[in-house]
Amino acid sequence: MGKNLFAGMSRRDALKMMAAAGVGVTMTPLGAQKAKAEGEIIYHTWAGYDEPAMLTSYIQKYGGMPEVSYIANEEESMTKILAGYTPDVMHPGVYNVQRWHDQGMLQPIDISRITVWNDIFETVRNEQTIVVDGQTFNVPAEFGNSSVLYRTDLVDPEYLENPSWNLLYDDRYAGRLAFYNAADSIVQCAALALGMENIYDLSDEQLVEVKAMAIKQRDLLRFYWDDTTQFEQAMATGEIVAAYSWNVSLVNLKKEGVPVDLMVPKEGILTWVSGFVIHKDAKNIDACYDLINAWTAPESGAWIIDNFGYGSTNAKAYELLAEERLAELGFADPQKVLDGSLYFKGLDPAVSERYETLANEVQAGG
Helix, strand or coil, X not given: CCCCCCCCCCHHHHHHHHHHHXXXXXXXXXXXXCCCCCCCCEEEECCCCCCHHHCHHHHHHHCCCCEEEECCCHHHHHHHHHCCCCCCEECCEHHHHHHHHHCCCEXXXXXXXXXXXXXXXXXXXXXXXXXXXXXXXXXXXXEEEEEEEEECCCCCCHHHHCCCHHHHHCHHHCCCEEEECCHHHHHHHHHHHCCCCCCCCCCXXXXXXXXHHHHHHHHHEEEEECCHHHHHXXXXXXXXXXXXXXXXXXXXXXXXXXXXXXXXXXXXEEEEEEEEEEECCCCCHHHHHHHHHHHCCHHHXXXXXXXXXXXXXXXXXXXXXXXXXXXXXXXXXXXHHHHCEEECCCCCHHHHHHHHHHHHHHHCCC
């Protein structure tokens, strides 16, 4: 949409916003890192995922943090790696594993060396996006959601009992709804509200229905949002009662004492999963596995749940947090969240173009 989503935002806020959407922001140029020390590796990850609290056992063993470079977006990272940049451990969304494998960038994961492998939720561990030709190429580490955030005191109780994306298309809340200013979301969520399941490859006939639904929503919205603070402030005052949202806004509004919840819609909650891959030419394999094991440890998982509001793929991480805190963050039953998930997939370029065109027409009044 061509707008700067991060103007005036802190590094931490930018991380929370972008990581919840499955993308990142570059904070340090790839070529500007310090020289590697003996035994050290290059860790290519999202900005903010270089917190020492996530790598405790690695730091204890190697005496410090690994060299870190940041993912701006995964397309850019793939281009740089194919051009010769060689990070050892990388942290893409699982939807990119097949593509990165097909480009010859990865080596298989030896799951016998992943100490928490059997503690990773089976739902995620068995996701076919991490497996290519029968071999595992990714260790899924964390996940986040896109769903309906709503004021529990201001919407009809039916949505508490029967959660649905249709809340964002309900005539009763005209002028009190907000939606993310992104083409894919506009199209896919309208399709979900209509009961369509093939949201990553809708037919021309389906898109006719979807466009009508998106137009209906447009006319009900208070605004499309680009920055989460736009709707968080409006939701705190009661100006809006529901919005397309990420986990981070649930965390922020709960801290302010606003009665909100992040829905697990009956049609499915949109979920991204990121994890670790190892470069085919990684120079210190032991250190690569040590980093992955540190980041996926229960203590690290509990830290990311508590501080970022994302989910850990390690089931034991949830045992380290109070039940009240987990409920507050929407993880009273993380397995239920995962079971109700529609996992993000990379769109075919032709499909993406059709979705972009439809959303632009809707927002332009067509």
